[in-house]
Each structure stands twice: as C-alpha cells, then as structure tokens.
Amino acid sequence: MNRALKAAALCGSALSLIAVAGQAQAGGFALREQSAYYQGMSFAGNATTGPSISSMFWNPATITGAGEGITFESHNSFIVPSADLDATFTRGAIPWIGSGSGKTGDIGSDAWIPASYNAYKVNDDLFVGMSITAPFGLATKPSPDWSGKWYNRSSEVFSVNFTPTIGYRINDMISVGAGIQIQYLQVRLKSAFPLSSTAQNAEVKGSDIGFGVTAGVTVKPMEGTEFGLGFRSAVSHELDGKYIQPAGVALPSGTPFPAMTTGITASTMTPEMVTFSVKQRVSDAFRVAGTVEWTNWSRLGTIHTKPKSGTASTPDLKFNYNDGWFFAVGGEYDFNEKLTLRAGLAYELSPIDEKIRSARLPDNNRYWLSAGLSYKVMENMSLDLGYTHIIPEKTKINIGPGHQDYNPAVGRLTANVDANVNIFTAAFRYRWGGKL
Template identity: 35%
Template sequence: MKMKHMARLVPLALLALGSGHAAAAGFQLLEQNASGLGNAYAGSAAVADNASTIFFNPAGMTQLQAREVSAGLNLVKPSFKFKDEGSRFLTTPLSIPASGSDAGDAGDIAAIPNAYMSWALTDRLWAGVGISAPFGLVTEYDEDWVGRAQAILFDIKTININPSLAFKVNDMVSIGVGLNWQRLEAEYERFATVLPNGVAPIPGLSATKAILEADSDAWGWNIGALFTLSPATKVGVSYRSKIKHELDGTLKVEGPAAGLAATVTTSDASADVELPDTFILSVSQQLSDQWEMLGDVSWTGWSSIQEVNIVRTSGGASGTTAQTLETKFRDTWRIALGANYKLNDAWKLKFGVAYDQTPVRNQRERLVSLPDANRTWFSFGTQWKATKASTLDLGVSYLFVPETKINNDQQAAGRGLVRGTYDSSVWILGAQYSMAF
C-alpha cells in the first residue's frame, strides 16, 4: 500500500476508536496518554517524561532526548443506570405517564488511542506531532426506554492532529506552541412522540425516528511554558484554545411518518458548537530520591456551549430550527494531587486523586444524552523502564460519581419529561509505551 494511502487511513482508524463516554467532566477526554493515568493526571503540564507532553504542554519537549515516540491506549468503561421516578409525556390536564423501561445501562466500553513523536532540531529547538482524541461521548439507551423522545443515542468522535514546536530559552525557561487540526463527527438519534396538545396528528409519529449525522473540520492552537525553578522543582502552564465547529450533515427521518409533513422529512442540516478552551497550572516537586509529589489545577471554559441549534438547510422547512439542545453549561475546575515512589532504577509506583467538576448546572439542565455529575478520581499505576531507552506505563482509575438526579422537562416541545436517578461510575485502564532512539 502506498504511504499516502497509509497517511489517510491512520487518522481514520484512530477516529473510529476515539469515541466513548468522556471520563473527564462534560465530554472532555483527559486520557491523552496512559502514563499520567496512575497520577489522575496530576502534574500534567509539568511532567515531561515522554513525547505525550506535546498535548499537555509542548514546552516539555525540551526535557526529552533527541528523538522519542510514545503510543498508548485507554479503555474506558462507564456505567449509567437510570431509574424512573415519574417521567411524563405531557403535563396536566392529560398528565400521560411515559411508558417504557428504565433504559438498562447507557454506558459501554470504548477505546481511546494516542500517538506522539518528538525530535530535536538543534540543541535549543524541538519539533513534534501528536494524534489524539480530546473530546468524545457515547450514551446509548434501549429503544423502549421512557426517555426515548429525548434521546436513544448520542455519539461524538474527535481526532486532533497537533504539530508543535518548543524552544529552550535557557536552563530555567522553555516555551512551546502548537497548531491543531480537529475533526468532529456527531450522531444524535431519538424517537418522536405526541405533540403538547396530546394528539399525534400524523399517523405513526411516535414510532418514527429522527437521526442527525454531521461532521466538521476546524482549527485551533495551544501554547505552554515550563519553568525549572530548581533541580527538584518544575512548574508548567499551558492553554488550549476554543475550537469552533460548523457541522454539516443530514437529518434523516425513519419510520411510518417519514415524509408525511415538512417537519418529518429527511433534509440537510447544520449545527454550530464551540468546544471549550482549557488552562492548566501544574507543579512537580522531588521530595527525596524515592518520592515525588505532583499537583494540578485546571480550568475549562464550558460556558462556550449554552445551546446547540439543529437547523434544516434544504427542503420545504429549510431555515427552520428542527431542535435546540439546551445545555447552559458553566465553566469548571479540576484539582488533582499525585505521588510517585521509586522502588529502584527499573520500577516506579504511581498514585493520584482528583476532584472533577461537571459543567451541568442542575438536574433541570441535565440532558439524557449527557447525564454528567461531579466525580472523584482514585488512581494507581506503575512504570517499568525495560531499558534506558524504553518505558512501559500501566494505570487504572476508578471514578466515583454520586447518585445523580435528572428532571429535564421538554414537554412543551413534545419530547416529554424525564425524571429519575442515575447510578453512575467509570473505570479506566490504560497502557503507554515510550521509546527514545
């Protein structure tokens, strides 16, 4: 196979893998390496022990050897079990209960890959490139569940290609910058239901599906700096820009009512979403020959997503809004603490805890497609230096999510009221192989 064909297929293969329910708050994916997983990603912008620093802080490339590669895979297994507590299709006076099941488990296992390469151009200048999936989400419900008029499937996939440069100003200060090309693919599926007046004027409406499939390519940037305050202390700061996606695709209608009215006809569609920017402040402190402490404070600008309008762009209803996803997200903070213990020259143990704030404001704004809540990370990992030039990292995290209430009322739009409780948790297992040559 020709190399140019391989160049096309590798990103597409990663995009196919890079979806899954986000382990970080919202639908952000922190799992851009597995070497940081054991520390709950504490110190992410200050630790530069392999080429994956390109994503978290490109300035860290100045701490690497002449040429390095790193590749990893994280397996994410979320669980989102819904218990109905009075969902409705309509308000009074009809007050029609929503029939159907509790939906089973809306989470499923997913794989999140990454790959990075860096090389020294001079003794002060480094170049690198990273391939990762910074955002992703899948929630999939049984087709007969009580909230099927709001969503039965929501799937977001991204791939991010990040060429970067780093410059070593002096022994204390390094800076880095990167350009990001990002592709986003989205699929949203739900059933129709009765209209607010309690009547379905179109036969078969409640058995008809609306399916949005859309994609977008967009550009962003990132910068970072690394300060070596002493041989034992490093501080890293990094920023990733917002990326505005203008998705284009198709709104398909499948079922008995398809094509019977302008509002239930397949057409082209568009939707705009501005993915959030992030800022990270990290520190690593060597306490002794065996112990290293890590800290991380990060901010994500989720308030850039207040609503997503799905607009028809062809057919008799062209220019009209088919549906608005009301998110009303807020900006969030994440705090992480970690530690490393060096057993010997070959083995290191990693520990970490983190508190991760959700962008969802309250149960009224919680969407069934994103039943998100604050979560606490508990992480453990190990690092094995097989040789001076090769390293294997393994990590595991359990994310505790407290019982989560939802009371999302879309009855006025004919999509019913979903009221109940989610019992949620997430497991992550990751491996990363890094090599210098």
C-alpha cells in the same frame, strides 16, 4: 533509514491508532484519557516535563523534556463505564405516548481511546513533534424502548485531533512551546420522534474540520521544582450534515405528513482549556505533583441548526453548560532503577448540574482514585500501566417544567442515575538515538 524517514514512519504508524472514542470521562463530553503515564496520578503534574512526552497534550512546552533522537509513545485507554437510569416518565398531551417506569440498562459504552506522540530533538534548544489524540467523545445508548426515548435514543460525538508542535528551551529555567490543532468533529443524535405514532427516530448529524492552537511555558525556578502552564484554544466548527424526520401526524388536526430529510448547518465551538501544574522533588526517588485545570464549557450554549435551503423547521441543540474545574494531587516513587510506582486522587466539578442535566449525558461532579507504574524494559524502552476508579456524586435527572429540554406535549422524565467508571491504561514508550 535516516532520522527524518524514521519520524515520517512513526507519524504514519500513529494514524492506525485512530478509533471511535466512547463514553466521555471528563466534564461534559471531553476525554481526559490522553496518557497512561499521567492516568496513574489522576493527571497530577500533567503540564510539567517528565519521562513521558504525553504532557505535550496539555502543555506543548514540555516537549523540551524529550531526550536525544526520536521519541515515540503509544497510549491506550480502555474505559469500562456503568450507568443505569431508574426512570419514571409521565406522558404529556400526545395520546400515543405512554407513561412508564423502569431501568434503562447500561447506557454507557465500553471504549478504547488511543493517543500517540512523537518528538525529535533538533538541537539542545529546539524540539519538534506531533500528537494524534481524541479530545472529545461521547457514546450513550439506553435500551431503544425505554420510557424516556423521546428525549434520547442514542448520542455520539467523535473527534480526532492532529497537533504539530514546536518547543524552544530559552535557558535552563524557561521553555516555551506552541502547536496548531487540526480537529475533525462528528456529532450524531437520535431520539424517538413524538409525532410518529410508531416512535420512529428523528436524527441530527453533522461533521466538520476546524483549527485551533496550543501554547505553553515551563519554569524551573530552582533545582527539583517546576511549574507548567498550558493552553488549548477553542476550535470553531461549522457542522455540515442532515436532519432526518420520520413520517408523522400533525396535532390537533390529525393530518399525516411525510418523512423529511434536509441538509443542515450548525455552528459550534469546542471549549478552550487552561492547565496549571507544579512538580516538586522531595528526594532523589520521590516526587509530588499537583494540577488545577479550567475548561470554558460555558461558551457552549444553544446550537441553532439551519436548513441549507427552504424553510423546514429543524431542532436546536441546547447545552448551556457551566465552566468545568479539575483538581488533582499525586506522587511517584522510584522503587529501583527500573520500576516507578505512582498514585493520585482528583476532584472534578462538572459543567452540568440538575438544572440542565439531560438524558443524553447524565454527568455530575466526580472523584478520581488512581494508581500506576512504569517499568523500564531497556534503556530506550519503557512500559506504563495505569488504573482509575471514578465515583460520581449522587445524580438525578429532572426534565420537567423549567428544564430547557422539557416539552409539555411529550411529558416529564425523572430518573436516579447509578454510575461508576473503571479505566485501564497502557503505554509503550521508545526512543531511537538516546536513553529514556
């Protein structure tokens, strides 16, 4: 099989890695878990070149760090979240909605998040490749009969992103890269319908394919020092879906009305992201790295759903997030020719605060503690392992007067959130025609 056929086979095998992305583990509903290699350093240095081409997710210029021949990487993240809401609900004006309190049970869902990367060195200066990732995802599902079911029964966001990439090494100091994002996004939100006396679900769902770009540059001003700057653009989506409303009773007349299903559209946009990283070699065996990342979550305001026909009343989806920030430092040490050890820590400023925090996504600022290793099985094959423990800051939900989700006819929801996350990652890296 020639190299071109091998590359096609690798892209085909990567398609089999697509799976539902679960509980979001970056600010908002983004998924940071795109690399087992960089997971071990809390993603410090993830926009600079290194042994793993997974850095091309954040900075496409880093594809120029790939060696001779064809490189293939399969990264797998296993997320084990724990999030329990100790909630109190005080009913509003609707008579059949009862007050209540108690715990929701674990609202997070364990998840497997795959990612794959391919790179081909065309010549000494030109590189091409492809990544298949899941940059956004969310799955929260409290107990169906919890007291705050009127504000959330389940929430799901799923994405798949294909990014063909090209990189060019201008000289020994500067490399540039760019890519095209082809992104599928699906959203599905459920809550108990307040005008249904039996608490049947109302549901909003929709999906779309959108397009965006990536771009980046790496600069090596001196031997052992590297700076990387990467950009992932916003991706615009025109969600096409349905609003499903169960039968209910009009208030105050008490007149019953039938169930309704209507086609809807909704315009939304996933946020752009800018990542800046630095890496410094301290000795032949030891390197330190850092990353600062900004995500433009503030572009995600209120999403207005519109019926495709008729004048049916359909709900708006209120986000109104702030911008998100992520700061990481880490290092790695070559224990010997085969084994490399790494560790890192990070602090993340969530785009969600108590003013807008919802029962769908009780996100908050968080600390990341990570460790990992790489083991070179053969000259052209390596394995990566990573582990992260995430500790959120003290988190409260207060959906009452002044909150964007508050409905006085439904009632007030307050809750204390007890959460933590464990992430286990593993990757397989292989190269045809050269050494890793």
